[in-house]
Amino acid sequence: MGILDTFVELWKSTGIYGFLTLPGVDGWGRLIMIFIGGVLLYLAIKKGFEPLLLVPIGIGCILSNIPFAGIADHVSLVGLASTQGHESVFQIENVAGGFIGMFYDLGITSGLFPLLIFMGVGAMTDFGPLLANPKTFLLGAAAQFGIFIALFGAVLLGKYVPGIDFDLYAAGSIGIIGGADGPTAIYVASRLKPELLGAIAVAAYSYMALVPIIQPPIMKALTSKEERQIKMEQLRHVTKTEKIIFPLVVLGACILLLPSATPLIGALMFGNLAKECGVTDRLSDTMQNALMNIVTIMLGLAVGSKMSADKFLNLNTLGILVLGLVAFSIGTAAGVLLAKLMNKVSKHPINPLIGAAGVSAVPMAARVANKVGQEANPHNYLLMHAMGPNVAGVIGSAVAAGVLLAIVPLLG
Amino acid sequence: MGILDTFVELWKSTGIYGFLTLPGVDGWGRLIMIFIGGVLLYLAIKKGFEPLLLVPIGIGCILSNIPFAGIADHVSLVGLASTQGHESVFQIENVAGGFIGMFYDLGITSGLFPLLIFMGVGAMTDFGPLLANPKTFLLGAAAQFGIFIALFGAVLLGKYVPGIDFDLYAAGSIGIIGGADGPTAIYVASRLKPELLGAIAVAAYSYMALVPIIQPPIMKALTSKEERQIKMEQLRHVTKTEKIIFPLVVLGACILLLPSATPLIGALMFGNLAKECGVTDRLSDTMQNALMNIVTIMLGLAVGSKMSADKFLNLNTLGILVLGLVAFSIGTAAGVLLAKLMNKVSKHPINPLIGAAGVSAVPMAARVANKVGQEANPHNYLLMHAMGPNVAGVIGSAVAAGVLLAIVPLLG
Amino acid sequence: MGILDTFVELWKSTGIYGFLTLPGVDGWGRLIMIFIGGVLLYLAIKKGFEPLLLVPIGIGCILSNIPFAGIADHVSLVGLASTQGHESVFQIENVAGGFIGMFYDLGITSGLFPLLIFMGVGAMTDFGPLLANPKTFLLGAAAQFGIFIALFGAVLLGKYVPGIDFDLYAAGSIGIIGGADGPTAIYVASRLKPELLGAIAVAAYSYMALVPIIQPPIMKALTSKEERQIKMEQLRHVTKTEKIIFPLVVLGACILLLPSATPLIGALMFGNLAKECGVTDRLSDTMQNALMNIVTIMLGLAVGSKMSADKFLNLNTLGILVLGLVAFSIGTAAGVLLAKLMNKVSKHPINPLIGAAGVSAVPMAARVANKVGQEANPHNYLLMHAMGPNVAGVIGSAVAAGVLLAIVPLLG
Amino acid sequence: MIANSVVIMVVGMAVVFSFLILLVVLMSVLSGVVLKFFPEKEKEAPAPSSAQAEIAAAIAVAYSRS
Amino acid sequence: MIANSVVIMVVGMAVVFSFLILLVVLMSVLSGVVLKFFPEKEKEAPAPSSAQAEIAAAIAVAYSRS
């Protein structure tokens, strides 16, 4: 082949050529997706939207949509296969595929990465404020209402809006965005509807970043200024023993009642036990740092690789974004309303703003509750009170995830 | 399906339902194993029994025995298989199975995790005290006697006690508990008799934690107060060059004489060389910290997953616990007795207590030797002297492991 | 089997027996390779030759050549295979093979490890000096000339020297040594000619370590003392925004023009973006430290495992060593000569010594340029000026790698 | 499918609430037990770190000398 | 094959140079745009770390008292 021919062949391997000549969304669609990846990077870096996740997701989206590069290609094992009796042996000689595809195939479809992240979350979470005021568990339950309303909405959209195509598996995966908890959303979506994983993860992290914008109007609309000024009693000291017992109690209850949630709850509570037990600080430290960061990089890239044009550039994605916002809003409202109700019933005052923190989005939602409270009364510090429902919301959405994983396959 | 039916189906997926209705050990047996996992956590957290390993093992045991959750299920690769000529390709689209099952299948059956831990052990071990007094190598050899006595005992139990079923592979795996070295025991058991891995690892780490209780009576019974008061000469300074040469010499000897031990010895000595050579501190630091902690978490969970009711709730486990104790005791006694003999022969005084440190269980056994020595003479500091046999015991049990891996398959 | 027979069998499993009785290079060849591994350790530890890589490579070489130990054996998945329709399931029960073989099969053949290292390199690289003086990009381009000359030389050797057997794939892999960039060389060789990976990686890292010896004579021969004394203008301050835009611009250009280089450039620029964007310091820190160190250990061992006697002890290896030196020398010369030319044309003075830094070998080559400059004029600090071409050389060799990956398969 | 989504909503919220109410009850009871039978011992303030101690020493020296 | 290796050399060096020249142009233009439209704000010196602050405090106390 001559020099000119080689240049021509090389030209046929350029991205420009790919964008222009590959058929349909596989061509120009890739360019749009690369642009969307750039938008995610912009939001993450300039606007501070959950950068630890959205930077890797954005890069993952960009790299995975490059024509001819195959960076998100499935892993292929190449080697010698043999079978003797009913035992087979596959000797690997070569592993083909893209490196981000490898992260996706091995770390996401298996559920491993979100569980490791959740372990790290457990090792970073202090359940003390929740244990000091266990009633706030209920606020973490109420805020899950958004999950199920969004699920219902997804089914409606799927049925009545042409161009949107959501079955019950999709609806469950979309609803879990309302859990406001990244690893839980990724875990559920990867089990129920992996095709939607990209859009769901982006929606979940984006709305978590938007909590300071989404929540305050709802919180203010549902509360009077007097309610927002309510001062809460100081939280009691929680002993080390209670903090050690707590993860085991939650895990025990989950084992007895909801095994489908035990991978998530088990990972979370293992991390928390490692933190609280006081004799495994090395492990807890690694879960929170080295391991969590490594997995975050790989998980983010892998999630980004699910933002392919054919799966992302359609009305479904729009539906997911709308429903995710609905889920966050309803969850916020449900938390606030239950807190108002509890305040009526309880003898200890409860500021209804902390109900909004029940959606999780730790610790952003708790900070928002504190901030809105201080707007009404600058001397009112709600942060620690809001941490109770906030961390309860993590458990609440893991439980909701367990329910979805258990019953969606029965009904869908 | 109506609401009531769904609740009924959900009830049938609860742990309570599973414990009550699954057949035999697969039902109530799981509950017992979860309780045993809780006991391990209690021992680790409240009693300080090797918490870095027993907390993950305990959680692994609990999570793996949850009905219907499948957290320890084998990894399954799902995708497209094709064969062209004698080359096969398996394109992975999905990885199924439980996340702890994944750690076990990929990290334990391959031998990878114990070897990485051993590399970290090497990077944390200072062989200086051993090099200052090379004779103490012999004490690290004598203490391996417990391994072979326990192996013999296991064969006897397997032959004469009904309900105990040990073949030579099992006996070798049980014997290695006497090596008092977690990664070595896990490596050998995973190669020779994986079914017993759970019980063997638990016995090994438990007895390592119990070294301060098991060893002193034996040490005192075999020595007079005068012997326990023996002061040893101060250890000479060991040069950096000797410390760099040492791992290469051990590896070289192992290559020439016992290749079956080279994965263990190679990993240990690679770690030690990285520590001592002075130009790879980054790697040595990572081996000791981030990598070691990550692997410890995964290895602990995976080992715990082998504590399934059908493999654990039987007389074999009882036999393993008894034989493990025998192995530790005999190893301790052999070390002390050889030290007494050496003291008779050598012109430099040797306190026989340091012989007990030859079992390894670094650094616990060396501390015990020091403590028992100080009971006899409060001004006698044996710690550094005992570190010699202590680290020699690590090499000794790796060599014993190599012998077992080489000849058990020939004879079994 | 009796005691004596067992000893005989054990003798037949020793390394001595293997070295003496295994046929041809598989016997004594292993001993030679173990010796060569020892030489690498000596060079790394005593002479300071790239110890972070050459210590693991040396140990990998030693461990992989031990007879009967199988530490570099391919991974084999053992389990149950089944097929339903066109979907296959392989349930893994056991993973066999050697632990270093596992690193090679999963981390090198897939390209994963060099890409992760390159990500860490990106997170450690400051492109500021390059952005302050973008013309120095050209020096990073000129220095890649060595790559293509060495490729040409490899083809010539393959054609005319009996006993040397290089096809175009081999020639491309050998040429890339001239990129003076370890991960790039390993990535390209693992894609084009994995059989030569061991020799190529050893040559690349050795010559990178030898840069202070190889480059100065060439630099001095091609420049006059006056030229070496040229002072350059102080570099302007580069803003944070430019540093954030830069990785995205490079990635964008690579997407449009050279998708085959995007795995390398993408990983490098992801790491750099994580460093510069200021909101993902956790990730950048992990890329540079924990993750990079872990991968370095595994990659080094895996690369060492490709130094098997049958692949290493032949004239090809000698050819690779010679061509690698040629590539470094030509690259150095081309960089210096282009700098001289630019100095003639440009209105801003350019010291031709900094052209030599265009080969990459970061930061060694830049230090060499600075040192040679100070020999001519002790008050001339060229270090920051030389960092521009130095980091441009990293991009330059990744681009050259992309070209090779794209056109060698077309022509070969 | 709409009926099914209503079923999921009802069952889901029922399970979430039941589960978290159960945790409220369990932890309230267990906290009571812990606080009654395993009260936390008074802990001394942790010793200041060595760096802080040295700084304090420097300050103290500065004071005493002046 | 020798012809092919010449082809690779020509094409390869052409692509490497074109690519890096493109980067020179792009970054020169973009740097101009950035420096003109998004000039960097003057940054204050970062606050000294708490440990340094305490040391400084110790020194200050020592000075003022003396």
Add this chain to the structure above:
Amino acid sequence: MIANSVVIMVVGMAVVFSFLILLVVLMSVLSGVVLKFFPEKEKEAPAPSSAQAEIAAAIAVAYSRS
């Protein structure tokens, strides 16, 4: 199998002892060689860390001023 376990015991202990005795011999010889031909140079005390240095400076200032 009992016979076999006795074989393993004998062979095993023999190998373990032989191997470690070999190491005693090898390391004794090599230590002798190293100590004779490559004696360690005297090392200076490592410089105190910068934080300690600053504390020391603070103390010194405090002293000198008082």
